Amino acid sequence: MKRVSILGSGNIGCDLLVKCQEAEDVEVVSFAGRHANSKGLEFAARRGVPVTDRSIEGILDGKDRPDVVIDCTSAAHHQHNYDLCREFGVRVIDMTPAKLGVTCCPAVNIDHCLGADNINMISCGGQASIPICFAFKQANPCLDYIEVVSTISSASAGPGTRRNISQYVTSTQQAIASMLGIKTVKVIINITPAIPPIHMKTSILANAEDVPSKSDTKSAIEAIEESTRSYVPGYRKSVELKQLGAKVMCQVQVTGSGHYLAAYAGNLDIINCAALEVLKHL
Amino acid sequence: MTPPLLYDVTLRDGSHANQHGFTSEFCSTYIDSAYASGLRYIEIGHGNGLGGSSLHIGRLKDPGLWEVVAAKASKYKELRIGAHVIPGLATFEDVDVAIENGVNVFRIACHCTEADTTETYIDYAANRDQEVWGLLMMAHMIKPDHLAREAKKMESYGASRIVFLDSAGALTPSMVSNITHELREVLEVSVGFHAHNNLHAAVANSLSALTAGCQSIDACARGYGAGAGNLSLEAFVALLEKDGHATGLDVKQLMSLATLVENNFPLSLPKVDSLSTATGFHGVFSGFKPKILEAAAAYEVEAMDLIAVLGKSQVIAGQEDQIIATASKLAQQVDLP
Numbered sequence: 001m002k003r004v005s006i007l008g009s010g011n012i013g014c015d016l017l018v019k020c021q022e023a024e025d026v027e028v029v030s031f032a033g034r035h036a037n038s039k040g041l042e043f044a045a046r047r048g049v050p051v052t053d054r055s056i057e058g059i060l061d062g063k064d065r066p067d068v069v070i071d072c073t074s075a076a077h078h079q080h081n082y083d084l085c086r087e088f089g090v091r092v093i094d095m096t097p098a099k100l101g102v103t104c105c106p107a108v109n110i111d112h113c114l115g116a117d118n119i120n121m122i123s124c125g126g127q128a129s130i131p132i133c134f135a136f137k138q139a140n141p142c143l144d145y146i147e148v149v150s151t152i153s154s155a156s157a158g159p160g161t162r163r164n165i166s167q168y169v170t171s172t173q174q175a176i177a178s179m180l181g182i183k184t185v186k187v188i189i190n191i192t193p194a195i196p197p198i199h200m201k202t203s204i205l206a207n208a209e210d211v212p213s214k215s216d217t218k219s220a221i222e223a224i225e226e227s228t229r230s231y232v233p234g235y236r237k238s239v240e241l242k243q244l245g246a247k248v249m250c251q252v253q254v255t256g257s258g259h260y261l262a263a264y265a266g267n268l269d270i271i272n273c274a275a276l277e278v279l280k281h282l
Numbered sequence: 283m284t285p286p287l288l289y290d291v292t293l294r295d296g297s298h299a300n301q302h303g304f305t306s307e308f309c310s311t312y313i314d315s316a317y318a319s320g321l322r323y324i325e326i327g328h329g330n331g332l333g334g335s336s337l338h339i340g341r342l343k344d345p346g347l348w349e350v351v352a353a354k355a356s357k358y359k360e361l362r363i364g365a366h367v368i369p370g371l372a373t374f375e376d377v378d379v380a381i382e383n384g385v386n387v388f389r390i391a392c393h394c395t396e397a398d399t400t401e402t403y404i405d406y407a408a409n410r411d412q413e414v415w416g417l418l419m420m421a422h423m424i425k426p427d428h429l430a431r432e433a434k435k436m437e438s439y440g441a442s443r444i445v446f447l448d449s450a451g452a453l454t455p456s457m458v459s460n461i462t463h464e465l466r467e468v469l470e471v472s473v474g475f476h477a478h479n480n481l482h483a484a485v486a487n488s489l490s491a492l493t494a495g496c497q498s499i500d501a502c503a504r505g506y507g508a509g510a511g512n513l514s515l516e517a518f519v520a521l522l523e524k525d526g527h528a529t530g531l532d533v534k535q536l537m538s539l540a541t542l543v544e545n546n547f548p549l550s551l552p553k554v555d556s557l558s559t560a561t562g563f564h565g566v567f568s569g570f571k572p573k574i575l576e577a578a579a580a581y582e583v584e585a586m587d588l589i590a591v592l593g594k595s596q597v598i599a600g601q602e603d604q605i606i607a608t609a610s611k612l613a614q615q616v617d618l619p
Contacts, residue, residue, distance in 0.1 A: 149338050149603050154395060162398045166373040166406075186336055189370040193395040193423075194596035203603035205337040239607045244580050247337040251607055 002026050002279060005059040007081060008072030009033030009040025011158060011268060012095055015260035016070060017044055019276050022259075026279060029064040032056065043260075056081045060088050068282060070275060071095060074160060075167070082118055091282065093275050094120045097164065097171045103179055105130040106277040107228040119278055122175045123168055124267035125150040125189060127274045128202040128235075128254055130176060131228045135220035136204065137180050140211050144183040147205040148176065151190040153197030156265035165189065200254040200266035201238060208248050217241055221250060231277040232270050233257055285527045287498040289323045289474065290316055290515065292543065294366055295500075295507035297342075298329035298569040299550045306346040308546055313354045313361075315542055316503070319535035323362045323387065326351060329508060329569055330600070331366030331391065332376040338602050340572075348383045355384025362387045362413065368600065369399045374406050381410055389445070390436075391417035393598045394424050397432035397439075404439040415474070416441030419599055422452040422565050426464035434468050443472045443498065448487065449569075449599055451480025451510055451562040455490035462494035474498035477513040479505060480562025482554055484513040485521070504540040504551065509561060509568025511552025516540045560586055564593025573602050577609035587612060 004026060006013050013031070020026045031044035036053040045051050052058025059069060070093045071081050078098035085092050094101050101118025104110065108130055113119050121127065129148040137143050152161075161168070169187045176185045192198060211217055218241050229235045234255030241250040254266030261268050293309055309326060316324055328334035328342045335342035355363055364387035365380045377388065388407040390400045400416060407414045416436030421429055433444040446461055453461075458475065465473045475491035477484035477500070488499050501518055505511035516536040519529050544551060557575075561568060566589055574592075578585040588609055597604045 147337050151601055151604070159398070162396075163402050165369045165399055166375075166402065169370065169373050170375065188333075188336065188338060188600070190598070190600040191370070191393070191396050191399060192596070192598050192601065193393065194598070201604070201607070203338070203607075205603075207337065239603075239610050242580065242606070242610065244576055244606065249337075249603065249606060251603060 002068060002282060003029050003066045004068045004070060004279060005030040005032065005066040006070050006072065007032045007056055007059060009038050009044065010072060011261060012272060013072040014040050014043050015268060016072065016272050016275065017047060017049065018259040019272055020279070021047065023276060023280065029066050030059050030062055032059050056084050060084055060090070066090060068093060068279060070279070086117065092118045093278055094118055095271060095275060097123055097167055099171055103175045104274070104278060105179065106231055106274050107131040107224055108134045109179060110278065110281055113278065114281055121271050121275050123172045124152070124200070124271045125168070125187060125202060126172045126175050127270045128200065128252060128267070129204055130179065131224040132204045132221055132250065132252060133176055133180055133182065135224045136206055136211065136217060137182060139213060139217040139220040143206060143210045145207060145210065146176070146182050147186045147188070148172070149188040149190070149203040149205070150267070151192055151198065151201045152267045153264050154191050154193040155197045156200070156261070156267055157191045197262070197264040199264050200270070201251055202254070203239070203249055203251040205247050205249045208243050208246050211248050214241060214243070214248070225252070232273040234266055234269065283492055283527060284497070285522060285529045286492055286496065287323065288321065288515065288519065288529065288531065289325065289364070289498055289500045290321050290502070291325045291476070291500045291512065292502040292506050293324065293326040294331065295329060295502055295512055296543070297327065298508035299506055299511070299552060300547055301572060302328050302335065302340045303343045304347070305344050306350045309347060309350045310353070312539070312542060313350070315535070315539050317358055317361060319539055320531040322360055323364060325364035325366060325389070327365055330371055331368050332372035332380060334368070334371050348379070351385060352383045364389055366391055367403060368392065369403050371600065377403070377407055381412065387413045387415065389415045389417050390441070391419055391447070394418040394421050394429055394432060397435040400436055401439045404436065404441055408440040414441055415443040415445060417445045417447055419447045420449045420567065421446040421461060422448060422450055422457070423596070426461045429461055430464045430468045433465050437469055437471050441471065443474055444469060445474035445476055445498065445500065447476040448478055449567050450565045451478030451483070451558070451568055452565040453487055454483060455486045458487045458490045459494040462491050462496050466495045472497040474500065476500035478508065478510060478562070478568045479512065479552065479554060480510040480558045480568060485518060488513045488518060489521070503536070504543040506543045506547065506552060509552070509571045510554045510558035557585060557589070560589045564589050566592045566597065567599040569599065570602070570605060573605045577605045581609040581613040583609050583612040
């Protein structure tokens, strides 16, 4: 049984709570926020989980100390949270873009991450794109440029997302480049208010001349799509690899599981599914 | 009516027309000639602004544009050089590079409903003592009072002027007038308008904006911009001058500027063809035109059908990949919204 605490009572924390409670061999020992009357803490209390409004201190001071803390706060708070966890020998799965730990996309490098005391989940766009980028690179080892364009619905983009767009772009670019050994990575994000809200879509583009074998690339994409779907049920190819002029493009769509958040919020679902997958393997 | 500040977007919006192919040499000649005609605000760069150069939207062909910017910034002390900045395409690092090269007007732009994505970018540029404007794109997609609330947010973040963009050329003169009144009602800062000519209404809309109280107008020499093109700078100035409004610009010199564009880009001069009219009618981003033609050909679907579906599914600027996704679904005859 894995004993886990969820730190941060926003949308990500609440959705993770539901996912952890549904998972086998995972026990949520505490759920922490900063405001006693927050919607998130009320939600967790209703689900029968011990709650605290004293953030990381509340989690570590309690008698039921966890094995793992999932940090759903913000990059600015993560260093402090991580320092305290390390003092108590508690491992951390980091949902913020703080990049202090080893970066992880389960379909690509989970085994490489399991020994680390801080595992960083990069970003929603990172989780959606890295499996496909990996397939491109696997089928085309010389590939040195790739582009990732994610579009998320306005309804799923909270204030944190909106205030951290530049940081999201830069840190996702760096994570893809370093994890996959691709020299130049360009990340783009769109937020659309279209009604009904669109399900998250991520397009991957490359120079056609860097992708000599379309059929090998297609098979690699199909294989990784399936292994990603084993932990992200709504992960589906929405545009088959296609050459248009000097570029090739394919697209995946992520439909959320609809646990705490609506099905369109695939962007929030995928990073939580990835964290749960890591938790299961720890 | 006070004559407006005329903001020249030729070297940025025109980049859509020639698939981001302006050369440094052309830009250098253009800026000299534009400055001589009295223009003091000139924007330059990729059609989608900083960070826009990509496979997704189109690669900027000449990497040497920054050198031109730097040279002109030091040559003309009165010249304000503008950059278009869309959060999600551009990063803070792109803003830094632009500042280093002499850009001093940052136009932070977002889809009309998403003003809060501009807060940190407006803040970033303003903290570096730059002139910062807020731009609301695809303004036809929401009601004027909603647009005014988004504009007010940008003002509160520190934008010194708010420009609303008719990115699809889908507005009519009465709509432009209503929006301008609504914005003027709530804003303390100045208001500007940016037209596209999809329904042949760039001149009528810009005049309507001025009459209703807009203080700046975006325009391009020879209307050289995305899709059906923008407001034609020389024709608009000629109209104002004939009506007795002193613009401070030299009409004759502006004609030479238009000729310069005509001579250099005879094959990509804007025209209001049936496709442009369709994008205007369906409210689809003007800059999509080449991508629509490319995707329609690749998937063997009708461009007109594609435009209608893109309009119905409310695809916004930046979603070039969705043109391809939509064409692929049309080809498979999958149910579409």
